[in-house]
């Protein structure tokens with residue numbers, strides 16, 4: 001589904017990603033785990049076409065997304081991203097969720113149906129008219145998730161979606177991610193600095209350190225058999 005091949009990226013003098021490689025499979029939850037500043041957001045932003053690699057390539061559904069511009073719009077529409085800080089637009093929950101559908105010129109009546117369904121999935125039925133700014137962080141992040149889901153993306157990208165949430169709201173989001181992946185089969189790429197979240201959610205983990213995936217494997221593999229002392233220390237610290 002998503003092949004990351006020899007991807008590198010520097011900002012000025014600073015090399016963030018040196019040689020990142022991973023093949024993310026269709027329908028899996030893949031967690032990018034690494035310390036703050038390791039390049040998790042940069043990598044996700046590249047998959048989402050918000051950033052261009054200096055070297056290497058990212059292939060989504062057979063297309064080198066940064067080289068073959070012919071399918072750019074189509075690729076963009078295959079993906080949806082949830083950010084660490086949900087943008088609280090000064091508008092209703094309904095309008096927040098409708099954004100991506102309106103860009104696609106979906107008829108308003110269809111938008112209404114999709115939003116009712118999405119609100120039910122995220123447990124916020126009846127919230128259509130609420131001002132987004134009056135929601136709690138956890139509710140807002142669920143709305144961001146609904147906004148991503150209504151466009152039926154094949155790939156859901158989530159950049160530390162629970163970093164600003166309390167444990168209860170975090171658990172709610174985690175349950176939703178698991179349920180969505182199970183029921184709708186979306187490929188989920190989620191970044192986190194929390195090893196335990198990776199363990200709870202992911203089919204496979206990529207440990208991003210020093211510009212490379214030091215290790216890619218199931219949570220069990222990474223915890224039981226860390227490949228080197230840096231991974232071991234990171235696993236240990238976050239435990």
Ligand code: ADP
Nearest residue numbers: 011014016034035036037038039040041042043
């Ligand atoms: P993470 O998400 O793992 O915390 P980031 O991908 O946000 O890491 O950032 C990795 C490094 O790249 C950081 O040192 C950050 O300051 C730097 N960086 C990210 N984006 C930019 C940018 N647009 N310009 C300059 N430096 C950047």
Ligand code: MG
Nearest residue numbers: 040041159160
């Ligand atoms: Mg980040």
